[in-house]
Amino acid sequence: xxxxxxxxxxxxxxxxxxxxxxxxxxxxxxxxxxxxxxxxxxxxxxxxxxxxxxxxxxxxxxxxxxxxxxxxxxxxxxxxxxxxxxxxxxxxxxxxxxxxxxxxxxxxxxxxxxxxxxxxxxxxxxxxxxxxxxxxxxxxxxxxxxxxxxxxxxxxxxxxxxxxxxxxxxxxxxxxxxxxxxxxxxxxxxxxxxxxxxxxxxxxxxxxxxxxxxxxxxxxxxxxxxxxxxxxxxxxxxxxxxxxxxxxxxxxxxxxxxxxxxxxxxxxxxxxxxxxxxxxxxxxxxxxxxxxxxxxxxxxxxxxxxxxxxxxxxxxxxxx
Numbered sequence: 466x467x468x469x470x471x472x473x474x475x476x477x478x479x480x481x482x483x484x485x486x487x488x489x490x491x492x493x494x495x496x497x498x499x500x501x502x503x504x505x506x507x508x509x510x511x512x513x514x515x516x517x518x519x520x521x522x523x524x525x526x527x528x529x530x531x532x533x534x535x536x537x538x539x540x541x542x543x544x545x546x547x548x549x550x551x552x553x554x555x556x557x558x559x560x561x562x563x564x565x566x567x568x569x570x571x572x573x574x575x576x577x578x579x580x581x582x583x584x585x586x587x588x589x590x591x592x593x594x595x596x597x598x599x600x601x602x603x604x605x606x607x608x609x610x611x612x613x614x615x616x617x618x619x620x621x622x623x624x625x626x627x628x629x630x631x632x633x634x635x636x637x638x639x640x641x642x643x644x645x646x647x648x649x650x651x652x653x654x655x656x657x658x659x660x661x662x663x664x665x666x667x668x669x670x671x672x673x674x675x676x677x678x679x680x681x682x683x684x685x686x687x688x689x690x691x692x693x694x695x696x697x698x699x700x701x702x703x704x705x706x707x708x709x710x711x712x713x714x715x716x717x718x719x720x721x722x723x724x725x726x727x728x729x730x731x732x733x734x735x736x737x738x739x740x741x742x743x744x745x746x747x748x749x750x751x752x753x754x755x756x757x758x759x760x761x762x763x764x765x766x767x768x769x770x771x772x773x774x775x776x777x778x779x780x781x782x783x784x785x
Contacts, residue, residue, distance in 0.1 A: 472497050473678070474532045474566075476519060476557065477539030478505045480631040481571050481624075484671025485536050486512065492675065499528050500539070520553055525560025532566040534678035543635075544732035546600045554604050558611050567618040568608070569678045571670075572687070574623055574750060575740070576602035582747035584695075587623075587687050587754055595739040605687065612685045620677040621687040622670070625750045626743075628702075629667030629769065630776040634733070637744075638664055638702060643773070644782040647710060651717040652703045655737070656744020658718050661696035663750040666769040669693075669761075676759050683759075689752040693763035696749060705767065709774040 473489050475482050478500045486509075489496045496512050498505060503516025517528045519539055529535050537557055541549035554570075561568055576599075577585050578592035591602040605621060612619035628638040642652040673690035677683040700716060707714035719727075721741055728735025756762060763769075 471495070471533035472531055474499060474529050474535045476500075476535065476537050477571075478514075479538065479540075480627065480629070480633070480635065480667055481670055481674075482536070482538035483631050484629070484667040485538060485674050486671075487668070488671040488675045497528070519560075520549075520556050522556045522560035525557050526564070529561060529564065529566060532561075532564065534567045534569060535561060536674055536678065537568060537570045538674075542733070543597075543736045546597050546736075550600050551603060551607075554608065558608065558617055562611075562616040564617070567620065567678060567684070569674050570605075570608055570619065570621045571674065572601060572605060572621050572623045574625060575600075576605055579742045579746065582749070584749040584751040585689070586751045587689060595742075597736065597740065609685065609687075618684050620683040620685070622674045622677050622690050623687055623750075624665035624670045624673075624690045625663040625692060625748070627665045627667050627670055629773050632667055632773075638699070640782065642703060643706060643777045646703065646707055646712060646714070647777060648782075649712065651715040652706075654699045654703070654716055654718045654744075655724065656699075656718065656741055658699040658703075658716055660698060660744075661747040661749055662699055662744065663692050663695040663748060664697065664702060665690060665692050665750075666764050666766075666773075668769070668772070669763045673755065673759075673761060676761060680759065688755045688758075689750055691752045691756055691761050691763035692750055693769065694766045695751070696747075697766060699744075702766075702770070705770045706774060709767075709771050710778070 472495045474497045475485050476499050478498050498514045499517050515528050517524045575597050576591045576593050577589045578594050593599045593602050608619050627636050633640040646652045670690050703716050704714045724738050
């Protein structure tokens with residue numbers, strides 16, 4: 466559908482892309498979603514969905530014409546990050562260069578590496594020791610360099626391990642944890658389940674990204690999106706989910722050896738092994754900079770868990 470109005474373009478229709486879309490809908494924005502297939506489950510009637518190869522800068526330029534803000538929430542398969550993520554993001558930046566659109570980029574905290582339990586802030590040095598952490602650092606630095614060079618206006622939002630509606634197999638606190646609990650089985654977790662670990666509620670992630678798109682003071686910087694109860698443990702989250710669902714909380718934790726064995730058959734699990742350091746020591750994300758600047762507070766954890774329970778109950782697990 467052609468329009469002359471300024472649009473908000475969301476690249477990627479995964480859990481975070483959807484959360485951004487839902488926040489934009491609340492604000493009455495004109496939204497175009499972009500992915501490779503042109504398919505998306507439960508797409509709202511007033512949302513435009515376009516298929517595009519984002520590795521082609523010309524195609525990026527085409528699908529983002531008349532964009533006010535572009536949200537970069539797309540990524541290659543987890544095991545393809547080193548080879549495919551840098552050219553993907555370069556293509557997006559090249560396609561937007563000179564367009565006048567603002568690029569708001571979704572990131573995680575991999576670039577910091579192990580912090581020995583010290584809370585992570587936006588000033589924490591990049592000290593990645595993993596393949597994917599080094600990729601994240603490279604992408605983030607390249608995006609800010611493009612901003613400084615005047616190619617495109619960039620703002621970056623970083624979240625921790627997320628949970629919530631549509632947070633499925635791509636997160637530790639997703640389908641491997643919550644569907645088993647609802648079926649009377651043990652939630653599958655990784656690492657030490659009784660140490661603090663920040664989790665980001667997906668709706669808060671989406672809201673924060675839209676706020677970054679709205680405010681010029683966000684430009685040229687990275688921001689940690691707000692999180693409630695940054696010191697909560699995996700066990701506490703599972704207990705809260707079980708209490709809200711009215712079931713018994715049971716937890717099992719996969720060891721590094723088990724993950725390596727499973728990884729022989731499932732590439733995504735193999736790629737998780739190098740990230741286990743996040744679950745062997747306190748993993749705490751400080752989002753006070755965002756909260757002070759934009760006045761946003763995260764959804765209270767109990768409310769976020771309640772919404773997550775409702776979503777998983779209304780979306781039964783799909784069997785392959």
